[in-house]
Amino acid sequence: MQLDDLGFADDLALLSQTQQQMQEKITNVAAASAAVRLNIHEGQSKILRYNTACTNPVTIDGEDLEDVK
Structure with a gap:
């Protein structure tokens, strides 16, 4: 069993x-939310990376989400 969300x-x-994959998920969630007039607050959204060397930003509406440790 794999847990996705x-x-x-x-x-x-x-x-x-x-x-x-994360960028695609965030883009899809943002679009689905906007369709029902819900907004994602970029300032309260965070990215937690585990076991990766990738540092490419993940964005919502062109805004980079903050990485946390």
């Missing part, structure tokens, strides 16, 4: 194996 009360944790 975790949903909480008003939070969502997206899990991915690659930066490209």
Whole structure:
């Protein structure tokens, strides 16, 4: 069994194996949210990288999301 996403009360944790996959997930979630007039607050969205050398930014609407440790 593979866990892809975790949903909480008003939070969502997206899990991915690659930066490209994460970018696609975030883009899709942002589009689906916008379709029902929900916004993703870029300032409250964070990226946690584990076991990767990739440092390419993940973005929402052209804004880089903050990496945390």
